Amino acid sequence: MYSKMRLLACIDCHGTMALPIDGGLSMVCDSCKREYFKTDGVWDFRADPNTGSQKSLAIYAELEFQRWLEIFEHTESKNWKIYETKLYRFFTQSGHRLLGRSLAKLTKVNDLVVEVGAGNGALHDFVALKNYIGIDTNWNMLCQLATNYPDKTLICTSGGVLPIADGIVDTFVTLHTLEHIYHLAEAFEEITRILKPEGTHYFVIPCEGGLPFSIGRALVTGPSLKRKYSLDIDLVMSREHINDAPRVLKFLKMYFRELKYTHWPLRFLPFLNTNVMIWGHCKSRPELLPLIRRAEIEGAKKPLDGPD
Ligand SMILES: [Zn+2]
Structure with a gap:
């Protein structure tokens, strides 16, 4: 059903594109003629370094942080301490478990589900999603996802602009992702742009700032x-x-309506200091759309980048 629809949007000119139906490995934007390629199961929608205006924060370019990113990608993502034992996993994968269960119950089988921060696809161990597009800035993590789940549509971007057409997404998912995005308002305007008027954003965030994390x-x-x-955890995690x-x-309160969320594990003691995560859902506010479009036209909004 979705195979012929123009689901994707060119990150340079915002022209829409349909995924190739025959398993093709390239597609061309009708409007600006930029060609996009699929390699190792992942579509490359990263900004063109020659023309892209993607802007990142200086603190993400610092050597010590870059050293951490290298270590995480090549070593720690596979045996990160927090997934080491069953007890750690009970806490650290609670978001995947609860959200997976919730999505299985609340989404319809043909819904278009878009996840930002798809990583290596941990969510798919907990729920089967038929029409799924996973987006991430980390190329190698998406390649791991493609190996484990070859039927998923995966797109690597530079962050900021989402390569999805306007108003087509039923379900938008961020699972341990929002805490990483410094430019939250810009990201939420993009989510508003691509969600259907009745579309839902499901999220899980850590109780960052609370005692259990310290x-x-x-x-x-x-x-x-x-x-x-010899890395400093405070430098890394800040x-x-x-x-x-x-x-x-x-x-979330500013940008969405019908926001409902629950603390975990102690939902009746809903404080940062007594819980490890918050999960919930909300709906977009379509009345923001004309204002977002106007801001885009006036150039008030520039694409911005995050680390991961
Ligand atoms: Zn284009």
């Missing part, structure tokens, strides 16, 4: 990073989780 870092991940790589939970909630 304790976990002081006792578990901090000593491990120090010992293995940049990785650049938003604490109150900042994310504040922006």
Whole structure:
């Protein structure tokens, strides 16, 4: 059903495109003629370094943080301390489990589901999604996802502009992603643009800023990073989780309606200091659309980049 639809949008000119139906490995934007290619199961929609105006923050380019990104991608993403034991996984994969269950129950089988921060596809261990587009800035993680789930549409972008056509998404998913996006308002305007008027945004965020995270870092991940790589956990996590939970909630309240969320594991003690994550859903505010379009036309909004 979705195979013939013009689901994707050119990141340079915003012209729409349909995915090749015959398993083709390239597609061309009708409007600006930019050609996009699929390699190792992943579509490359990253900004053209020659023409792209993608802007990143200077703190993401610092050597010590770059060293961490290298370490994470090549070593730690496969045996990251927080997935080491069953007990750690009970806490660290709780978001995938709860959200997977929720999506299985609340989405219709033909819904178009778009996930930003798809990573290596941990969500798919918990729910089967038929019409799924996964987006991430990390090429190698998406390649791992493509290997494990070859039927998924996967797109690597530079962040900022989403390569999806306007108003077509039923379900938008961010799973442990919003805490990483410094330019939250810009990201939420993009999500509003691509969601259907009744579309839903499902999210999971960590209780960043709360006691359990400070304790976990002081006792578990901090000593491990120090010992293995002499990395400072505070330097790493202040940049990785650049938003604490109150900042994310504040922006969710501004940009979405019918926001409902639950703290986990202690939902009846809904505080940062007594929980490890917050999960929930909200609907877009279509009345923002004309204002977002006007801001785009006036050039008030520039595409911006995040680390991951
Ligand atoms: Zn184009």
